[in-house]
Amino acid sequence: MNRSAYIVIPVYNEGPVIRGVVKGVLNHFSNVVCVNDGSKDNSASEVSETNAILVNHPINLGQGAALQTGLEYALQDPEAEYFVTYDADGQHQLSDVLKMLKLIKEEDIDIVLGSRFLGRAENISLLKKIILKAAVKFSNKTSGLKLTDAHNGLRVFNRHVAENLHIQNPDFSHASEIIETIAQKKFKYKEVPVTITYTEYSKTKGQSIFNAINMGLDILFDRLIK
């Protein structure tokens, strides 16, 4: 059982699958924080059926805000050394998390990012692939980092990173925000191949094209205003 790592799972309307996903994670980790982001379904009660910690946003604030809340909860524990962000829909593999944790413990790295394009993306649609690749190019241009996957929900990082991440963008653009923070604060990062399984369930939940456009515009405007 791994006690020094906290798994943070943002949950928004994941009622049908969340209990199974959380139970799977609890088999390897004792500290699992589920941030229910004002779900309209039974997600919260499903989480309370497990031994995971439930943190309930009273209103929907967005995935970025949920991650930040989860991190702040985990940081209250002085023994928390490693922090994992993990998607609630079951698209990540626990074996990948263990692999990433091993890497961050053994090497001098601040943050390990999962990449589906170094690894395997199962059942990914062509359109999604094109959008994600374009997003990576855009993100690399603006941040100066060299990544192959900019919007992967699976990340493992140490306390130093967790304390310095102040995710402000409440919605999906937090992924770009995290990458920009890595660039600004000069965290040592590494990408590792991970497998993402797109199930019928997760396909209906993912980000739409409009979301991608919105994110791009948000980043552009943020730069203009700053």
Place this chain on the structure above:
Amino acid sequence: MIKLILVVVILGIMVWFLGNRTTHQVRAWQRLGLLLLTLIGVIVVISPDTSNKVAHKLGVGRGADLLLYLLTLAFIFMTLNLYLKNKEDQKRIVALARKLALIEAQLRLKNRK
């Protein structure tokens, strides 16, 4: 007749706004700005010719056109101002909701033990 109504309305808004004790955040320069605006408004209403003269000096054809330009500028400024304020409020709400969520989670954990 219309002049009288307009002047009364303008003065009424000014008195209501400045006299409103609940708007404590209104800064001094904003109050002065409003006073100035009211003054200009009243002058323009009473003698529309003044706006024409000012417009001519600025190279604008008619006073009405000048007013339209100024109105457009004011509108853009206000929209931007509201947008920024809205963003700020959003941040406050997030901070508040997060605090609430964290406290509640801790309470639940204590009760479980």
